[in-house]
Amino acid sequence: MSVHASGGSSIPGYEYGTVSQSPVTLAELDDLKASVMFGDEDAASLRRAGEILDDQVEDVLDVWYGFIAGQPHLVAHFSRPDGPPIEDYLAAVRLRFGQWIRDTCTKPYDQEWLDYQNEIALRHTPEHKNDTDHVGSTQVVPLRYLIALIGPVVTTMRPFLSRGSDSAQDVDAMMQAWLKAVVLQIALWSRPYALPGEW
Amino acid sequence: MSVHASGGSSIPGYEYGTVSQSPVTLAELDDLKASVMFGDEDAASLRRAGEILDDQVEDVLDVWYGFIAGQPHLVAHFSRPDGPPIEDYLAAVRLRFGQWIRDTCTKPYDQEWLDYQNEIALRHTPEHKNDTDHVGSTQVVPLRYLIALIGPVVTTMRPFLSRGSDSAQDVDAMMQAWLKAVVLQIALWSRPYALPGEW
């Protein structure tokens, strides 16, 4: 596991606030937010979701990691080509994945956030995959799976968000906000995959 | 508006069953369905959703078309470059879009379905955009907006699905199934946008 924690964080490889600038502009982000139908109420719902999820992050990750571990075509991207899963890689990414749940709920979607979205995007592609954790896994997470995982990452959230004793209506609002936030990010992360002029 | 209805359908340009074969295999589709977490219960929920939506399709389209019409960066792709929306284009696509709602709920996701998914994908990209309706609009629907529209296309569905007097639990199941079906298709439609080897 890489040990260069940055940005004052204790999570190895988590570099929020210190990565280079995204090629996507804040004006483009605004258009994208409007297209996802992401509004101020969604930001408020996410803040409440963040409170409910705070002490459940490990349980959420157990579900998602179990899901990935059960599918050879997914876990392959945490493995050496034709090899077994790289346990240190899984563990290192898991810490950053947990932080991502918190960030999605609590961080303002500003320039710093946009810049880290770009970095996460690149870490799924040949530009930066494997670099942070110094591993010899596959070169790229296929775009189709990146998009597909919106399914489980969204639908498995409901039981966790239901544990906060909020009304059914508020849970629905949080589910919608979570869906929009995930879709917004996957739309951003698709950029380095796209043919020139088609993103 | 184009008038070459094909495949025995009365919808101009709707060519389900007569388009060429998708480069995606049924085995790849299986992996993708598993990644989206799409299962038999989802197919059953979609069939019920199809019944509920059957006489509401025009109302759903009113909502979605209103959403697109309100955003210049979206409606641009139904317009000539820097020109006003092409009304015949909007109207022709609307008919096929309505059929797509029905198909998503009722068709088996088999080879024929996969082939038409490929055709829909290409119609959003330079390969086939504008060809079906013989218009001079933009060359490509940007990938980021294709993904982003998962937000409105999913979240606006709840009130329509709630009108069938099914239990809240069944409505949730239909919403989940609809989400997964849309995500599955957008994952398929992203193929012609991707850099070689990254889809």
Ligand code: HEM
């Ligand atoms: C909704 C879809 C997805 C989300 C939200 C997601 C989220 C994340 C996050 C937050 C990170 C850590 C970012 C950081 O370094 O701070 C990450 C890294 C990673 N993800 Fe994903 N991911 C998704 C889809 C996938 C899929 C389908 C795979 C394939 C199995 C995958 C494999 C990986 C790998 C291998 C890394 C480590 C990349 C590296 O730095 O070498 N992800 N992902």
Ligand code: HEM
């Ligand atoms: C969830 C996202 C989307 C879905 C489910 C969707 C669905 C569809 C469907 C079903 C069709 C007709 C396919 C056929 O010919 O049988 C279509 C065509 C079209 N869509 Fe989309 N679409 C999405 C995103 C977008 C976005 C973001 C835009 C940009 C404004 C867009 C613009 C168009 C255009 C211009 C056509 C006509 C293409 C042509 O044949 O020339 N779509 N879409």
